[in-house]
Amino acid sequence: MDFNPCYKHQLVRKTVREFAEIEIKPHVAELDKEGRFPGEIAEKMRPLNYFGLQVPKSLGGAGLDTISYAIAIEELSRVSASLGLCVTVHNSVGIYPILAFGTREQIERFVPDMASGRHIGAFCLTEANAGSDAGGVETTARKTENGYMINGTKIFVTNGGICDIVLVFAVDEGEKGPANVFVVEKTRPGFSVGEIEDLCGMRANPVSSLFFEECEIPEENRLGKPGQGLKIGLTALDTGRIGIAAQALGIAQAAFEDALSYAKERQQFNSPISRFQTIQNYLADMATSIDASRLLLYRAAAAKDSGKPFSAESSMAKLHCAATARTVTDLAVQIHGGYGYSKEYDVERYFRDAKVTQIYEGTSEIQKMVIARHLLTQPS
Numbered sequence: 001m002d003f004n005p006c007y008k009h010q011l012v013r014k015t016v017r018e019f020a021e022i023e024i025k026p027h028v029a030e031l032d033k034e035g036r037f038p039g040e041i042a043e044k045m046r047p048l049n050y051f052g053l054q055v056p057k058s059l060g061g062a063g064l065d066t067i068s069y070a071i072a073i074e075e076l077s078r079v080s081a082s083l084g085l086c087v088t089v090h091n092s093v094g095i096y097p098i099l100a101f102g103t104r105e106q107i108e109r110f111v112p113d114m115a116s117g118r119h120i121g122a123f124c125l126t127e128a129n130a131g132s133d134a135g136g137v138e139t140t141a142r143k144t145e146n147g148y149m150i151n152g153t154k155i156f157v158t159n160g161g162i163c164d165i166v167l168v169f170a171v172d173e174g175e176k177g178p179a180n181v182f183v184v185e186k187t188r189p190g191f192s193v194g195e196i197e198d199l200c201g202m203r204a205n206p207v208s209s210l211f212f213e214e215c216e217i218p219e220e221n222r223l224g225k226p227g228q229g230l231k232i233g234l235t236a237l238d239t240g241r242i243g244i245a246a247q248a249l250g251i252a253q254a255a256f257e258d259a260l261s262y263a264k265e266r267q268q269f270n271s272p273i274s275r276f277q278t279i280q281n282y283l284a285d286m287a288t289s290i291d292a293s294r295l296l297l298y299r300a301a302a303a304k305d306s307g308k309p310f311s312a313e314s315s316m317a318k319l320h321c322a323a324t325a326r327t328v329t330d331l332a333v334q335i336h337g338g339y340g341y342s343k344e345y346d347v348e349r350y351f352r353d354a355k356v357t358q359i360y361e362g363t364s365e366i367q368k369m370v371i372a373r374h375l376l377t378q379p380s
């Protein structure tokens with residue numbers, strides 16, 4: 001089914017797909033095995049505007065709409081979920097809050113270098129005692145004469161090992177909840193990066209802890225008004241979830257395509273396994289879930305593009321796309337039988353990569369809370 005009647009969107013899909021197939025695909029299995037971020041591929045992506053997908057052209061970005069953005073993340077993740085993760089986190093929860101809440105001076109200071117990919121962004125909310133509950137943030141920002149002194153440890157930071165600019169959520173000393181967000185450059189004294197995590201999936205993304213020890217930053221690095229931290233975080237995550245939904249969809253699409261071609265090739269009982277009704281049912285279920293996911297995703301993206309509220313829509317898209325990625329990759333392994341459990345085939349990687357889409361940027365349980373809150377606060 002053609003979901004992109006618009007020529008602009010078809011062109012984005014074609015361009016990103018070609019790049020991903022030619023430049024990324026030959027290296028994906030090796031990068032996953034080595035747990036290595038491909039800096040050399042990121043270098044090739046820089047002049048093509050992957051790091052400034054929705055940044056206005058006047059600031060050096062591609063100026064794409066959100067549907068185009070979702071398509072780009074979907075296509076990148078169809079080949080490499082780890083690179084898709086790098087690009088979506090950088091663009092959505094890295095750059096977007098600066099564009100949405102930054103002063104003109106902050107936007108001009110930080111965004112052009114991020115849009116060009118010279119500086120990679122990261123988003124630092126999670127801590128040992130603050131996962132789903134952002135109110136548990138313990139990193140402090142103590143007021144000083146010239147700015148703030150940040151102390152604390154952030155964990156599971158996507159792009160942690162390659163980041164240059166990070167958004168740090170911190171509480172005022174003695175208060176509760178992330179009162180403020182700070183844009184912190186990695187060159188600031190007191191900022192350091194931990195070991196790269198040894199993860200089940202997304203192994204080519206350098207996820208790590210980040211440490212802030214008496215890390216002093218100037219007043220002009222605080223994003224938004226004092227006390228706006230939670231609002232900035234929630235707004236960033238509404239946008240971020242569109243990217244994670246697109247990533248999950250890309251993984252599901254890849255798994256489906258591999259399963260479909262394997263089912264047509266694999267012979268058992270003197271017949272391709274695609275002739276068996278059970279396998280056909282699996283394929284039909286996979287295709288239907290993927291189509292439904294795509295519709296939810298593009299609806300959320302279209303709502304954002306038209307300036308309408310999209311919080312519940314992006315949560316629904318993320319919830320459904322992530323569930324689809326899980327079930328579709330599971331069925332893809334099943335259709336491949338024992339070979340699906342071997343690293344000889346890509347489906348085992350899709351299976352590992354898919355799981356975390358139900359966890360980060362709000363677990364599936366948290367998405368249901370967001371959706372339910374929306375339903376219960378709507379006027380009847």
Ligand SMILES: Cc1cc2nc3c(=O)[nH]c(=O)nc-3n(C[C@H](O)[C@H](O)[C@H](O)COP(=O)(O)OP(=O)(O)OC[C@H]3O[C@@H](n4cnc5c(N)ncnc54)[C@H](O)[C@@H]3O)c2cc1C
Nearest residue numbers: 123124125126131132156157158359360361362363365366
């Ligand atoms: C690969 C990876 C990359 C990540 N990247 C980032 C990043 O870039 N920046 C960042 O800040 N964080 C990042 N995270 C962290 C991620 O966002 C958190 O892991 C996630 O929000 C869940 O928090 P938690 O792990 O502490 O789980 P917990 O909050 O402890 O949850 C444990 C379980 O309890 C459930 N639960 C919790 N509260 C409720 C409730 N009220 N009702 C029902 N169920 C509930 C959860 O859904 C989950 O099933 C990343 C994580 C991973 C694995």
